[in-house]
Amino acid sequence: MTFIFTFLPAILLVYYLADRKYRNLVLCIFSLFFYAYGEPKLVLLMIISIIANYYFALLITRYKKRNKLFLVLSLVFNLGLLGFFKYFNFGVSIIAQMTGLSFNLPIIGLPIGISFYTFQILSYVIDVYRGKVEAQKSIIKLGTYIAFFPQLIAGPIVQYKDIEKQLDDRRESVALFIAGVKRFILGLAKKIIIANNVAYIADTLYAQPIAEVSTTGLWIAAIAYMLQIYFDFSGYSDMAIGLGKMFGFNFLENFNYPYIAKSVSDFWRRWHISLSMWFRDYVYIPLGGNRCSKIKWIRNFLIVWLLTGIWHGANWNFIIWGVYYGIILLCEKLFLSKKLEKAPAIIRWLYTMFVVIIGWVIFRVEDLGALAITLGKMFGINGSFSLSLIFYDDFLLVSTLPYIIFGIFLMTPLIRKIYVYFEKKCLLLIPLKYVIYLGLFVLSVAFLLSNAYNPFIYFRF
């Protein structure tokens, strides 16, 4: 509510009243304020990061003979901060487990969005080093890039080279603004109406003692979580892309109907695209990519997926998740894809969904013991197919099942295809489309007002 009815109108007013040469300044200041609103103390960390990397990039450009040194310093600085805030507690717990010692250390809080903005900074500094982009001479423009509020919290991870020209020279337009508003409303509805409600099922079922949840319940929880994470994350990406358009920016797409993929490789070309591209450009290719021996290629591949898992969270289940996908993707690339191509589309889709759902269970259940039991129960070990927990004990679970059904329907491009088909034949669909967008906006606000369940799972990053 605060964002939609206070921050957004304020920034739009100031931005469009400001002279063009001050618009990046407006975005930078408002973005820092936006971050400070959620993290009043840790905004200093962001400001320090901006200043430090501004100078690192300039030094890389100026001292070409020592540019590698400055690059390394920048990497150590940025990854050091990320490592400290995100992985310190995990590291301490590993040492404690291995040595049996106990440490009375404070728990380090995770600054919101640090994983996202660190990767953005790294893309900038590395591309400066590679000569792909010029070092930004304006600290304001750099600050705008790093702290830009639409994608600061949950991406997409915007590589500097994709936005460099837009920082200097972008043209806002009414058509682009309208497209941005539509996209924003779509993202808001995905998050508030679908994600929050399916989240309730997933969170309620996963919060129960594992012994009390049936096999059926665990599969429903897994499907609910699969939908939650998609509508939550893609909803935020849609909002980010929409907000970017309102200010004249065009960000790359981050999701492309991942749940219609017919192979795991295809899934990862559709899911969190910006992260995959980042790892490809800044880890996989520098390691040699697939232009090396087979052994090295496999090594490179697994390193990328291990890091992908680690990026998602400081816990063993995330590492297992990353390695899980690394192995499956390797299998597809080595031999599985050829066999899958011969199978009917429905089989390929079911295989993909099965792998993805199991992956989400690994992602969701952080305790390894509980994870093992959960997966065992999902395959019938000590499980039952009772519906009792779902139907009898909390009516709200039953009433949110329609959101699951609705979500399954919406995760496909069917509605878009139907609309595109009929739009050519019926002009009435054009005004109707806008009425629906306004209706979705009002409905999303109504859901927000009724204090519907409103968790945001990607804040941990």
Added chain:
Amino acid sequence: MEENRSKLEHFCGRVFLIIFLLFLPIVWVRYFVLGPKGIIEKEYRGANALPILSVREFTKGDFDRRFEDALIDLMPVGEELKDFVLGTRNVFYKQLSWITINPNSGYRPIGNQVYTYNNHNYLLWHKSDDSFFNNVSQKAIDAANFYNQLPIREKYIYVVTVDRGVDFDHPQNNLVDKISEYYEGFQVDSLDVPDFETYMRFFMRNDHHWNYEGAYQGYKDVIKLILGEKEPIKQPEQKVIFNYSANGSKSRVGNFYEFDEKFTAYEFNLGQYTSYVNYEKEPYGAQDNYFNDPELRNGTGALTYGEFYGDDYKIIEFDFNQPAKKNLLLVGFSDTNAVNCVIASHFNKTFVTDPRKMTKKEFLDLIDDNKVDVLLLMPNTGTFADGSLLFKEQE
């Protein structure tokens, strides 16, 4: 055709944009033109006020939550929108309610963790998980240890048995035994709720508090516990059924406003006394106003338990000027608000404290500064088990 499509898209897009942009500042337009809302009528509460924007407030940590809550209350047609969402959900729940029926239980969920029982028109919460009572929290044990050590001669504990403390499918009450394990030297009693019919008699239809009958029973039990069978019980002068709707917490949580009842209360003649609220001499609660002011007595609309009986405060003092009688220290929560004055009429001075609002030091100073003869703890089943009886260490 293409040209028409393009023109229509152009026109509709701009109309859409104008409407969207007009919608964005709507909360602030309403705020500056009409001023802040005072009351959120449907929810029978005051509107959340906008917090002051200052560095101190900002760094406290809950500025964003308070600002958000205030914006939600400022939203034009916000109550109607909430009504629409929750009302539609409730209609939907009713259509699907047959799926939830567990033939072995009388509980019928209607949404938002609220239930009815055996199709009675009463809202209740489900009994808390067994572990809640079998594994009493460390805070509850700490609370017991704290009270056990107090240098007060007579100590009593009376637990208000609420819906979360009883499984009406298998009602059993071993609460007194359980409490006696922790509170040494205390005499213990509880409100007896052996079945759902008794629950309906003693509790409000749509709120978590006891009603006038339950409060009166609690008063009688407490006096009998502390002063014995021979102490005369105050009889109510009359029972007043107001025209106000008693709309309580369980209705508000899910828009279940059809579970309505008339607010009813017993009127007592307690004689002369002086009351102090947080050390200021003033009446406690609004009961007298509602009984004696014709306009209030005959008013309509909604009335909550707290509005009628009084709010929760750090300390309330009742002085009945009966030096021959004992001084009572009563520790409790909102349940005591309906009975604190009538209980106090049997004592000289009565101090009523709420552990959520008073520090441990303030409580101990209160005992040191006043001649306290009797300690009475009055939690309900939830506040007993979760350790709410323990005073906070500091402000």
